[in-house]
Amino acid sequence: MSENKLSRDVFSAIADPTRRQLIHLLAEAEELPLHDLTVQFPMGRTAVSKHLTILKEAGLVLDRKVGRETRFRLNASPLREIQDWVSFYSKYWSMNMMRLNQLLEEEEE
Amino acid sequence: MSENKLSRDVFSAIADPTRRQLIHLLAEAEELPLHDLTVQFPMGRTAVSKHLTILKEAGLVLDRKVGRETRFRLNASPLREIQDWVSFYSKYWSMNMMRLNQLLEEEEE
DNA sequence: ATTATAGGATACCAATTGGTGTTGTGTCAG
């Protein structure tokens, strides 16, 4: 029933520094209304709300209405896709390290 | 002339699926000229070249001229920043968090 | 009941993004 109308790419969702900061705030604070989030940024409420919508579309944020406020909380599990993607390349930067070490060893001799 | 044109955010560099595929191709192939990369995409040479420029600005790709062709290769180490960032949140997608979200959802009803 | 607050919904705007085609230049093959 709760179908996501527009599924957003997680990679593009975390591309914006404001959205990464939102993720950080929500990770620390468990649950926050829009107002409390807005005051931490040098931009208006509408802009923050748009960023939260994008995070929601990527499944990174959930919200619930409590009285007159909408409280947002983090759902970090979509970030697993990022970790899976990036960990594939970890062997490539350790490979670079091995090459560098090789070059340094050759230089020493 | 040690001018680094504009240091690009690694997060935004990997936000585009075309650029992620370029990273993948370069990871597998060690070194590739622009032409060999272009034929793998449904777009023109100029578009692929622009994506490679963005990857270069993020430090993810290096290039060298060999004769009349420019060969590109991967430099994966900037991806470490991504891994550092995402690994911080791994604790948030644990089973306990999922249960908390579930409890909050039930409270809503 | 009145007023202040939280935030959804729009309309609007400038800058950026992701693509195109064209032109020019250096390089390799006949």
Next chain:
DNA sequence: CTGACACAACACCAATTGGTATCCTATAAT
């Protein structure tokens, strides 16, 4: 020498992004 090739450098364009200001409704406080 003459083409064909690889690519950079532009100019250009539509769609998207990241922000604004404004209006409206629902809720809370007095």
